[in-house]
Amino acid sequence: MGKKVIQVYNRPAGGWGALKSVAQQLLNQGIPGKGARTLLSANQPDGFDCPGCAWPDADHTSTFEFCENGAKAVAAESTARRATPALFASHTLTELSRHSDHWLEDQGRLTHPMRYDAATDRYVAVSWDEAFALIAQHLRALARPDDAIFYTSGRTSNEAAFLYQLFVREFGTNNFPDCSNMCHEPSGLAMREAIGIGKGTVLLSDFQQADAIFIFGQNPGTNHPRMLGELRAASKRGAAIVSFNPLRERGLEKFQDPQDALEMLSGDGSTISSDYLQLKIGGDLAAVKGIIKYVLEADAQAQQQGQARLIDVDFIAQHTANFEAFADEVGQESWDTIVRESGLDRSQIERTAQTYLHARSVIACWGMGITQHKHSVATIQMIVNLLLLRGHLGRPGAGACPVRGHSNVQGDRTMGINEKPAPAFLDRLQQVFGFEVPREHGYDTVGAIEAMLASPDKVFFAMGGNFATATPDTDLTHRALRNCALTVHVATKLNRSHLVCGRDALILPCLGRTEIDMQATGPQAVTVEDSMSMVHLSSGMNVPASPDLLSEPAIVARMAVATLQGRTRIDWMGLLADYDRIRDKIADVFDDFAGFNTRVRVPGGFHLRNSARELEWRTASGKANFFAHAVPTDLPIHQIRSAQQQTVFNLATIRSHDQYNTTIYGMNDRYRGVFGERRVLFIHAEDIRALGFRAGDWVDITSISEDKSERSVKRFMLVEYNIPRGCLAAYFPETNGLVALSSVADRARTPTSKSIPVTLAAHQA
CATH class of the missing domain: 2.40.40.20 (Barwin-like endoglucanases)
Structure with a gap:
């Protein structure tokens, strides 16, 4: 561990610091030449999708469509280090548990399937057949399918996620806790109620046309560095960028583009935020409601003076419901409460409202600084109210933009990884595949932990991720996992969850996004869906870290064959042989994926239709809904x-x-x-x-x-x-x-x- 230093950082985000960090990561992983070549294939038409964040790519032909975080993810996956059976032979599980999370992952890529041996407190190598037989034995021994829990990471491809939900539902449960339960679940719920779809309504091109971009609870400099390129371009052409964040984050202040020679040589950068509002933690709902209150008061005054309206009355009348009740409730909210609970001065709120009023097109972005609060659903609906007020949906340069985390967290949900599946989806699944699908809702992430705590001997299967570390209430979560009869983790590298295991435990090593996926008909590509509903191909180019690795679709297919012996209606190995066959089945289930294999082979892929973007409101009212929410004072x-x-x-x-x-x-x-x-x-x-x-x-x-x-x-x-x-x-x-x-x-x-x-x-x- 290096020397501990605390110092003020005054330079722009990005720049030479980012390039130096990328070079250092490649050196640390022992892959400077290989790593550089791999990076040049990231986000390319014939390359792989970055295994980092879900921010979309501006140009699938650029040789530099990766960022510092993406480079770190690629370097970590392409590392020369290997966590072989020898590592586990030389360390008991107890000894491994004493090491830091950084040390565990730094051991390198897993190379063999491993089974925990309680007698020696060590993981030992097993064959894939033995591993699948053990899983099948435990699953078939359960009293009921709902005693099995199947977790999903946001890095899982569309093809793997589709097969995974298909196997689990044929097995008989909807227990699909996933990483969405811990991040953007409130976004989906709030937006479905408000505008009829739980996805963002903007495209990357909208950032090139927006007059104002409001950023709530997000730190793109660390979490989505490629987003800074779009914000920089918007700022340079004069768009207003207003950031709402309790912390002063350097990436929201100034950014130096590593691809801009002038900025790199001068050492200067571009200003990102034109206004930076450091509200209190959780004060976003109050701040946004204050903006709305100012606009409504100014609109009422304009009416009295015979001036042009400041709200879009035609849009509100044609496309929305509940406006009058909403406006009345906003009028009753006191400025004192808004100021106190937001942590902002009234002058700051009014200045931001003026920015909003002067903009012809507004985008509102938000991250987990909004979603991980008790009042998160209400806050997101208030942000949507702000957009509806002046018709900032369904037109260029405007819309809602929840910024997702992992690279395919949105795609996994699209593929059916959902503990509360829509009845229409289940009907189609049953029609296409011919088995009786389970209808009862399953466990979300918190519910899964509660269930494992309450009842022993469950089976917990994780398709990627680091469940024991990502979840809340660490001691309780660890106790829940140790209460299981079997825990199984599909992973590329060792992590904490592998050391918090049930009585039986397996680690199943899988291919990474950067590696060649060879199946019976040849090398395969998978697909992912980014934050803006673009679906595109990803094809690995590196030799796998070990000949004993399986792809995630292969793990699912072989687990299904072993578990559903004699009762499955699905040709699992036939689907595995050619991923085009999986995509054909996806197209059979989801109308929006019609012609999937043809459309996805266009460079850059294709955009999934967004009903709200087209001003089609799939809500109970048939319109976009305003929602009234009081500023919370009893959290x-x-x-x-x-x-x-x-x-x-x-x-x-x-x-x-x-x-x-x-x-x-x-x-x-x-x-x-x-x-x-x-x-x-x-x-x-x-x-x-x-x-x-x-x-x-x-x-x-x-x-x-x-x-x-x-x-x-x-x-x-x-x-x-x-x-x-x-x-x-x-x-x-x-x-x-x-x-x-x-x-x-x-x-x-x-x-x-x-x-x-x-x-x-x-x-x-």
């Missing part, structure tokens, strides 16, 4: 502050720059000036002094949940940061244990990882 943070005598802070969990979801690439967070340490707590300087501490002191953090139970994490360094008083930020997964399993978003049940009431105390060794 857990309010309740706990009123009941506690000591200072209660609101903590948001965040990523470091050397991290993607739970994958830790290194110990640095360049843009926040943190090097060599992850156990840090970002806090306002005045809050440090008020507590009697100094920057650099170590504290213990204790969360207090609504049920009055407490959870603690130990030894975090206080780091002065530009964040509102009373607000804190710290990295996950180190602070996931502070999130109570019962603390979830209203109706969407997403963990409230961005709003954790906590107290601080001097660290006790």
Whole structure:
């Protein structure tokens, strides 16, 4: 581990720092030449889709359509290191558990299927046939199919996800917890109710036409670096970019494009945000409602003076419902409440409202800083209200843009990875494949943990991801997994979840996105769907890390054959032989994928139809719906502050720059000036002094949940940061244990990882 350094970062995001970081990652993984060649195939017509984020590609013919995070993901997957059976022979599971998450993944690519041997506390190599036989034995021994739980990571391809849901439903359950349950579940729910579809309505081209872009609860410099290119271009042509974020994030302030020679030589960068509003954690609903209130008041005044209306009355009349009731409720909300709960001055809100009024086309983007709150669904519907107010849907340069995380998290949902499947989808699945599909809703992520805790001997199968580390309430989640009869993890590299296992456990190593997938009819390509509903091909070009790896579709197909012996109606091995056959079946089930194999072979792929973009409202009212929501004044943070005598802070969990979801690439967070340490707590300087501490002191953090139970994490360094008083930020997964399993978003049940009431105390060794 390197030296621990805390320093202010004043340079632009991107630039030489990003290039240096990419080069260092390639060197660290022992693949400078191979890694560079691999990167040049990322996001190309005949190459592979970046295994990082779901931000779309501007140009599928550019040789540099990758970013720093994407390069880290590619380098990590293409590493020369190997986690062979010898690693497991030389370490017990107990010994491996003592190592950091970074060390575990740094051992390299898994090479053989492994089974846990409780007698020796070691994983031992097994054959694929033995592994599938063990899975089938456990699944067939269950009292009922609903005692099996099938988790899905957002990196799973469309083809693998489709086969996976097909097998699980033929087995007999809808237990599909997935990573959407922990991130954008509120987006889908809120938008389906408001505009009839749970996906974003914009294309990348809309960013080139927008007059204003509002960014809520998102840090693209770390989480979606390619987005900075679009924001930079928009800023340079004069578009207003308004960022709402409690933390001052460098990527939202200034960006230096590594492909711009002038910027690189000058050392300067482009300004991103024209206005930066540092509201309180969770204050977004109040802020947006304040903007709406100002607009409605200004519109009423314009009417009185005989001037042009400031809202789009024709759009509202033709395309929306509930406007009058909504406007009345906004009028009753007090400015005092809006200002207090947003953490913004009224002048800031009014200035932003003027920006909104002057823009002919507005895009609203948001990330997990919005979705992981108790009131997240209401907040997203308030953002949609803002767009509806002036008709910023269904026209160029305008719309809603929930920015997804993993590269195919949206595609997995499209393919049917959903614990609450639509009846029409199940009807079509049954019609095409001829088996009786289960109709009862399954477990979401929180529900799956609760079920494993409540009832022993379940089977837990994870198609990728790092469930034990990504989920909330770490101690409870680990206890739930250890309560299982069998845990199975499909993975490319070793992670914490493999060490938190049931009585029986398997690690199944799979191909990565960068590797050649050879099946009976030759090399195969898979498809993914990005955040803007573009579907495109991905073809690996590297020799697999081990001859013993299987693709995810192969793992599903062989598991289905082993488990459903004698009762399956599906030719699993025939589908596996040629992925075009899988895509033909996808087209049979989903009308929007008609002609799938032809359309996806066009460079750049094709766009899935978005009904709201076409002003078709698939809602109960047949129109886009305004939703009235009071500014919340009785959230857990309010309740706990009123009941506690000591200072209660609101903590948001965040990523470091050397991290993607739970994958830790290194110990640095360049843009926040943190090097060599992850156990840090970002806090306002005045809050440090008020507590009697100094920057650099170590504290213990204790969360207090609504049920009055407490959870603690130990030894975090206080780091002065530009964040509102009373607000804190710290990295996950180190602070996931502070999130109570019962603390979830209203109706969407997403963990409230961005709003954790906590107290601080001097660290006790």
